[in-house]
Amino acid sequence: GAVVSQHPSRVICKSGTSVKIECRSLDFQATTMFWYRQFPKKSLMLMATSNEGSKATYEQGVEKDKFLINHASLTLSTLTVTSAHPEDSSFYICSAEPGVSSYNEQFFGPGTRLTVL
Amino acid sequence: KNQVEQSPQSLIILEGKNCTLQCNYTVSPFSNLRWYKQDTGRGPVSLTIMTFSENTKSNGRYTATLDADTKQSSLHITASQLSDSASYICVVSLPAAGNKLTFGGGTRVLVKP
Numbered sequence: 001g002a003v004v005s006q007h008p009s010r011v012i013c014k015s016g017t018s019v020k021i022e023c024r025s026l027d028f029q030a031t032t033m034f035w036y037r038q039f040p041k042k043s044l045m046l047m048a049t050s051n052e053g054s055k056a057t058y059e060q061g062v063e064k065d066k067f068l069i070n071h072a073s074l075t076l077s078t079l080t081v082t083s084a085h086p087e088d089s090s091f092y093i094c095s096a097e098p099g100v101s102s103y104n105e106q107f108f109g110p111g112t113r114l115t116v117l
Numbered sequence: 118k119n120q121v122e123q124s125p126q127s128l129i130i131l132e133g134k135n136c137t138l139q140c141n142y143t144v145s146p147f148s149n150l151r152w153y154k155q156d157t158g159r160g161p162v163s164l165t166i167m168t169f170s171e172n173t174k175s176n177g178r179y180t181a182t183l184d185a186d187t188k189q190s191s192l193h194i195t196a197s198q199l200s201d202s203a204s205y206i207c208v209v210s211l212p213a214a215g216n217k218l219t220f221g222g223g224t225r226v227l228v229k230p
Binding site for chain 2: 004006041042043044046049091093095103104105106107108109110111113
């Protein structure tokens, strides 16, 4: 149980285009989902926290107009990288938190490798 | 200065040997301390989660310990296997920050045959 999927697993796009990444909790309902970014050999950096049906809360320094987050249902959150540039190339990981976990445990997706040419 | 420091940054061990990874944290109070395993190009997978009142927790060949007095945690890997090659990340959950996770820099473990 507690499986989180991401789609696509990797994407290559041209500079200036937009890319949407989906995060799904497959066997539980996620009251909260998180989006992280990870650079090579670095640890995960929280970008934003999203709760179903409400606006996402972005971390300091993360452009909300650049990284659009939608959490339309209890099993799906999407991250759209708008007008992507090469510096947006990174590994994006989502996580989902079931509302009933006593540890506030987060279950991570497998990640999406974004390469912007 | 990072609130969660891990050591060593990397290590190489021979298959079948044991190893111990260290995590020192300065954040307090915290809800729980977690160890994750992250394979290259994959998302983190939870190994153990401990509240501040727990001293040890095991998951197969992985055993985590927690000393809340010294603010140290360790992850012991017993009888290492080639599949243990990965990054191991120590993470602290902060109730004061809405249970956001604070990540250590990770320890990259390479198990050689």
